[in-house]
Amino acid sequence: MKKLIALILIAAIALAGAFASGSKEDSGLEKVRVAYMTNYASLCSLVAGMETGAFAEQGIEVELVEFADGPTIIAAMESGSIDIGYIGHGAHKLCINGNAEIFAFSHVGNGDAVIGLRSHGVTEDPASLKGKSVGYASGTSSELILRWALEGVGLTMDDITAYEMDAAAITSAMTSGALDACANWSPATFTILDAMGDDAFILADNVTFSDRSASVASWIVMEEWAAENHDLLVRFTKALYKGMDFRAENIEQTAEWVAAVLGTSYDTVYAQRGDAEWLTSTELIEQINDGTIESLYEVQKQSFGSEVDPATPVSDYVMFDIMLEAAQ
Amino acid sequence: MLLALVSLMLLTSIVLLAIRRDRRCLLIALTCASLALFIFSILTYIAKKGGIGREISAILYGTRSVRDWFQYLIMTFEELGALTAAGRYSFPLLLLVTALDMAYFDFALRIKKHIWMLFILPLLVSVCYIPAVFKGLIDGREMLLRLLVILSSCYVYSYLAAALAMAAAEYRSITLPFFRRRFIPRSMILLSLAMVYALYAAQDPAQIYMFYRSDYMFLLGLWYLTPGLSQPMYAIVLVGSIVFSVLGFVYLLRYMSINFDSRKEEITLKRNASTASRGISMFIHGTKNELLSMDILLRRIARRYPDDADIAKLMEINSSLGERLQSLHRSSKSDCSLLTLTALDPVIEKAIRQVRSRYPEAGFEIIRKDAGIAILADGSILSEAIGNLLMNAYEAQRENGQDVPVRLEYGLERLWVSIRISDRGKGIDPRHLRQIYQPFYSSKNSSQNWGMGMYFSKNAIKGHLGSIRYERNEWGGSCFIILLPKLGSPYTGGEA
Numbered sequence: 001m002k003k004l005i006a007l008i009l010i011a012a013i014a015l016a017g018a019f020a021s022g023s024k025e026d027s028g029l030e031k032v033r034v035a036y037m038t039n040y041a042s043l044c045s046l047v048a049g050m051e052t053g054a055f056a057e058q059g060i061e062v063e064l065v066e067f068a069d070g071p072t073i074i075a076a077m078e079s080g081s082i083d084i085g086y087i088g089h090g091a092h093k094l095c096i097n098g099n100a101e102i103f104a105f106s107h108v109g110n111g112d113a114v115i116g117l118r119s120h121g122v123t124e125d126p127a128s129l130k131g132k133s134v135g136y137a138s139g140t141s142s143e144l145i146l147r148w149a150l151e152g153v154g155l156t157m158d159d160i161t162a163y164e165m166d167a168a169a170i171t172s173a174m175t176s177g178a179l180d181a182c183a184n185w186s187p188a189t190f191t192i193l194d195a196m197g198d199d200a201f202i203l204a205d206n207v208t209f210s211d212r213s214a215s216v217a218s219w220i221v222m223e224e225w226a227a228e229n230h231d232l233l234v235r236f237t238k239a240l241y242k243g244m245d246f247r248a249e250n251i252e253q254t255a256e257w258v259a260a261v262l263g264t265s266y267d268t269v270y271a272q273r274g275d276a277e278w279l280t281s282t283e284l285i286e287q288i289n290d291g292t293i294e295s296l297y298e299v300q301k302q303s304f305g306s307e308v309d310p311a312t313p314v315s316d317y318v319m320f321d322i323m324l325e326a327a328q
Numbered sequence: 329m330l331l332a333l334v335s336l337m338l339l340t341s342i343v344l345l346a347i348r349r350d351r352r353c354l355l356i357a358l359t360c361a362s363l364a365l366f367i368f369s370i371l372t373y374i375a376k377k378g379g380i381g382r383e384i385s386a387i388l389y390g391t392r393s394v395r396d397w398f399q400y401l402i403m404t405f406e407e408l409g410a411l412t413a414a415g416r417y418s419f420p421l422l423l424l425v426t427a428l429d430m431a432y433f434d435f436a437l438r439i440k441k442h443i444w445m446l447f448i449l450p451l452l453v454s455v456c457y458i459p460a461v462f463k464g465l466i467d468g469r470e471m472l473l474r475l476l477v478i479l480s481s482c483y484v485y486s487y488l489a490a491a492l493a494m495a496a497a498e499y500r501s502i503t504l505p506f507f508r509r510r511f512i513p514r515s516m517i518l519l520s521l522a523m524v525y526a527l528y529a530a531q532d533p534a535q536i537y538m539f540y541r542s543d544y545m546f547l548l549g550l551w552y553l554t555p556g557l558s559q560p561m562y563a564i565v566l567v568g569s570i571v572f573s574v575l576g577f578v579y580l581l582r583y584m585s586i587n588f589d590s591r592k593e594e595i596t597l598k599r600n601a602s603t604a605s606r607g608i609s610m611f612i613h614g615t616k617n618e619l620l621s622m623d624i625l626l627r628r629i630a631r632r633y634p635d636d637a638d639i640a641k642l643m644e645i646n647s648s649l650g651e652r653l654q655s656l657h658r659s660s661k662s663d664c665s666l667l668t669l670t671a672l673d674p675v676i677e678k679a680i681r682q683v684r685s686r687y688p689e690a691g692f693e694i695i696r697k698d699a700g701i702a703i704l705a706d707g708s709i710l711s712e713a714i715g716n717l718l719m720n721a722y723e724a725q726r727e728n729g730q731d732v733p734v735r736l737e738y739g740l741e742r743l744w745v746s747i748r749i750s751d752r753g754k755g756i757d758p759r760h761l762r763q764i765y766q767p768f769y770s771s772k773n774s775s776q777n778w779g780m781g782m783y784f785s786k787n788a789i790k791g792h793l794g795s796i797r798y799e800r801n802e803w804g805g806s807c808f809i810i811l812l813p814k815l816g817s818p819y820t821g822g823e824a
Contacts, residue, residue, distance in 0.1 A: 033381075035379070037378075038378075063381065064381075065378070065379060065380065065381050066378040066379075066380075067377065067378035067379050068376060068377045068378045069377075071539070072377050072378065072379060072539070073379075075539075076379050081379070082379075138539070139539075163404045164404055164405050164406065164537070165402075165403070165404050165405065166376035166377065166399075166405070168375075168376055168399040168400045169376060169399075169400065169401065169402050169403055169404075171400070172400045172401070172402045173402045176402065178402060263392060
């Protein structure tokens with residue numbers, strides 16, 4: 001028995017030592033913990049910046065942390081476990097309400113969609129969703145699309161059997177036929193459409209409601225973190241710009257890198273290249289200067305209705321100064 | 329690693345339950361199951377929500393494919409939250425009940441009588457954390473939400489602390505090293521379970537289904553996705569848990585195999601005893617006739633030499649031999665003993681007198697740890713059994729040239745009355761340990777020892793619903809521990 005105890009203790013110490021020494025050695029770079037979502041839109045400029053050495057040039061080492069959705073990223077930033085995060089449209093209402101600050105514009109997306117299954121009695125008319133089982137991820141852009149689609153035919157969430165789930169569970173449930181419809185986002189939407197073939201169809205997406213909202217995606221930080229790390233934030237944005245510019249010229253290469261990070265196939269990632277209109281840094285600065293970006297955020301803010309204070313100025317939560325300083 | 333650890337704990341506890349099928353193993357298995365439910369639910373939630381780096385992901389799940397499997401489980405957040413709450417609120421209760429089940433000190437025994445009261449708070453909290461009930465209760469009532477979160481945490485921490493305190497108090501109350509050695513692995517299992525549970529114990533499970541409600545989201549912090557510990561600390565806690573649980577379960581399994589071996593030994597002993605039984609009866613019968621004949625002859629000689637003291641002494645020895653043969657006959661012929669309420673002190677004194685009738689110079693260091701101990705016993709048989717052991721101890725010391733008193737300690741120990749007899753002899757060769765209780769076995773090179781003493785003592789103690797075990801003591805000599813059921817203890821025939 002004593003031998004066994006000794007052996008187990010030795011193994012334990014060795015194991016603990018192995019794990020304890022598992023962290024990277026100090027590279028002399030400033031480490032920034034960045035939250036991303038598992039899609040091309042979230043990762044393309046970031047990974048391009050990392051792989052081309054743009055972040056290292058700026059003295060930054062990026063540590064990627066995967067998240068399922070924007071609200072979770074903001075909550076993680078609140079707790080201090082994440083420094084910088086990427087959010088889609090839905091989580092912007094938290095920024096408007098003062099929970100986080102936007103320091104970089106990412107893109108206007110078209111990755112969210114409400115998908116229905118014909119074999120389950122769902123038709124192109126959103127009214128057919130009445131009484132159906134619909135999966136959705138609360139707080140996300142796709143939920144807004146679902147709500148607006150229902151609103152358009154005089155329905156509310158109470159008129160459907162809504163199941164609050166995560167994107168992965170929604171995908172599994174849809175492909176197994178457990179749900180009649182769902183609100184989800186790219187690349188899960190592609191997976192569902194591929195798996196279900198002609199049975200699945202897009203009932204509504206971001207374009208359907210382009211008159212009501214701009215589905216803007218952004219890079220965010222906490223206000224305190226931004227104040228304490230102004231220089232770092234500017235350098236991070238510069239590297240991000242380089243990533244954006246590389247992506248514009250090298251879509252295939254970027255898709256390959258993103259696929260490697262996500263551990264998925266190149267084709268799946270490459271298929272998502274149409275999820276948004278991708279800007280270069282020059283185009284972005286032009287659109288900031290001519291007020292296009294601010295107006296996009298303004299439209300987006302109005303789309304949240306009573307969930308936010310519509311009087312909140314965009315400049316209160318969007319740091320245009322960082323975007324402009326990084327461009328110099 | 330966390331997933332593997334919890335799965336291993338659950339599996340081992342199920343194996344243990346399947347083999348032993350007793351209440352204690354059932355409680356350990358239920359405690360492991362509630363921990364598994366808690367951890368698996370949280371791992372599912374984390375897999376679905378993300379928020380952990382690759383290193384932590386490896387620590388929690390092992391491989392990416394395992395994490396993906398959890399991520400794609402079809403579950404709503406309400407279901408996941410309900411399962412997490414069930415695990416969070418059943419574990420502290422089960423841990424405390426298991427710790428109580430292992431405890432035998434007075435306060436623990438008093439609590440056991442009102443154990444149902446321990447279920448009230450967990451039940452109340454569990455009902456409140458049913459998602460529909462929780463949402464209904466806290467709707468627009470922030471104070472109530474805070475109160476619920478604090479109350480549930482108080483329950484968790486107080487029960488955890490009580491369970492660990494119970495185990496510590498029990499450890500302190502045990503004085504026999506043999507019992508301590510058996511208690512440590514069980515408490516290690518409890519400790520390892522508590523360590524794993526503590527990784528996420530502070531988190532409120534309502535976060536899973538209340539996440540997107542802004543009034544909740546920024547009220548109570550984050551959460552399952554934020555590793556409370558750094559990566560090295562995570563590893564140390566998990567490795568610590570692995571060590572404790574492996575040691576605990578290995579020791580319990582080893583103990584089970586010892587029990588199995590001793591049961592096999594018991595069967596062998598029974599078979600040998602049965603074979604010897606006829607011989608013993610013939611032996612006793614023949615010897616008894618010889619003794620009666622000798623008694624007649626001695627009476628005649630005594631009449632012829634009425635003042636001869638040696639003849640009187642011889643008659644006394646003859647009569648004592650007859651009585652002892654009678655005792656041996658009784659104990660070897662019958663499995664039943666007539667047990668009456670008997671004070672232990674006179675039994676011990678009689679056993680010592682028995683030794684001194686043969687070795688008047690024999691010295692004994694008697695340590696009485698508890699006064700006024702009463703047991704159910706056949707006084708004469710028990711004193712004979714104890715006397716045999718004392719006699720052996722004295723002879724072993726004498727043979728080893730040790731002129732010190734034989735130590736005899738007795739007192740209350742958990743469910744038992746323990747009697748320890750320690751000598752400073754050479755101890756028993758481990759190769760002979762299995763044989764010492766066999767009839768007609770003697771390791772002594774003496775024509776005066778027939779090898780019936782230990783056989784008789786074991787049988788006699790067994791007839792008192794007790795047990796006897798051998799250990800080496802700190803002087804390298806022998807220590808025999810007799811355990812007899814404590815009067816009034818809830819004796820179930822199992823081990824304490």
